Amino acid sequence: MTGHGAKFGRKKEEAIAALLSQRSIEEAARVAGVAAKTLYRWLEVPEFQDAYLQARRQVCFQANARLQQASGAAASIMLTLMLDANVPASSRLRAADSVLDRGAKGIEQEDLEMRLRRLEEIEKSKK
Numbered sequence: 002m003t004g005h006g007a008k009f010g011r012k013k014e015e016a017i018a019a020l021l022s023q024r025s026i027e028e029a030a031r032v033a034g035v036a037a038k039t040l041y042r043w044l045e046v047p048e049f050q051d052a053y054l055q056a057r058r059q060v061c062f063q064a065n066a067r068l069q070q071a072s073g074a075a076a077s078i079m080l081t082l083m084l085d086a087n088v089p090a091s092s093r094l095r096a097a098d099s100v101l102d103r104g105a106k107g108i109e110q111e112d113l114e115m116r117l118r119r120l121e122e123i124e125k126s127k128k
Contacts, residue, residue, distance in 0.1 A: 013049060016040055017056045 012035060019029035026044070030037040043049040082088050083096035 013043065013052065016043060017049075017053050020053060021056060021060055 012033065016029065016033040016035060019032040020026070020040075023029040023032055026040055027037045030040040033040065035043075044053070079096045079099055083093050083100060085093070088096075
């Protein structure tokens with residue numbers, strides 16, 4: 002994208018921000034102040050695709066971090082519902098099933114991480 006200079010960089014950033022916040026490419030183009038045709042063309046450029054993908058990853062990373070921060074509260078609610086005799090049995094059963102499912106998935110993940118670490122250690126020792 003040589004030849005566009007700093008203006009392209011700023012517009013590209015504005016377009017990426019708009020793509021992340023608007024419902025359509027056309028709306029994103031309008032918000033970013035570029036023609037929809039231009040934005041469609043930029044979406045075909047590998048450099049722009051990479052920057053847009055990185056921005057989307059960052060948004061997901063931040064959202065996941067927020068969810069992880071709230072997981073303690075979610076676990077407390079789940080356990081409270083599961084143990085409360087005044088809660089309908091179907092809700093208590095769903096909460097209990099979720100507790101068991103999350104526990105099993107946690108163990109599976111820990112097992113995979115341990116196996117991966119061991120494989121990485123074996124690979125390091127071969128070098």
